[in-house]
Amino acid sequence: MKGLYFQEDAAHVSKVAAIFGCATCMIADECGVSPVRIEQLMQRRGQIREGDERSLLEKIEEFYGKSAAKTVISYGINFLKMTNKSKEKK
Numbered sequence: 450m451k452g453l454y455f456q457e458d459a460a461h462v463s464k465v466a467a468i469f470g471c472a473t474c475m476i477a478d479e480c481g482v483s484p485v486r487i488e489q490l491m492q493r494r495g496q497i498r499e500g501d502e503r504s505l506l507e508k509i510e511e512f513y514g515k516s517a518a519k520t521v522i523s524y525g526i527n528f529l530k531m532t533n534k535s536k537e538k539k
Contacts, residue, residue, distance in 0.1 A: 458481050458524070461481075461482075461520075461524050462476075462477045462481055462482055462524075464520065465477070465482050465517075465520060465521060465524060468513055468517045468520060469487070469490060469513065469517075471490060475490050476490060481524065482521060482524045484505055484521075487505065487509070487521070488505050491505075491508060491509075491512070496508060496511075496512050506518045506521070506522065509521060
């Protein structure tokens with residue numbers, strides 16, 4: 450996936466896109482998997498409605514399963530770790 454800050458994450462971004470059954474650009478930006486883009490996708494699909502009080506991860510789990518939610522979480526944790534490491538190197 451071109452444009453990613455961390456090219457080593459391209460396979461992971463592709464895995465999350467496969468879970469959602471969409472193109473990578475629908476769930477990711479240059480920083481990788483984007484919760485905002487996932488939320489927008491789920492809203493367009495009618496999976497998230499205005500006033501729903503459940504978290505995005507709860508909605509992902511409901512429609513795509515626990516493993517999908519864990520995959521999205523693990524990517525976020527990995528991204529934060531890599532971001533922190535890049536800041537330490539400066």
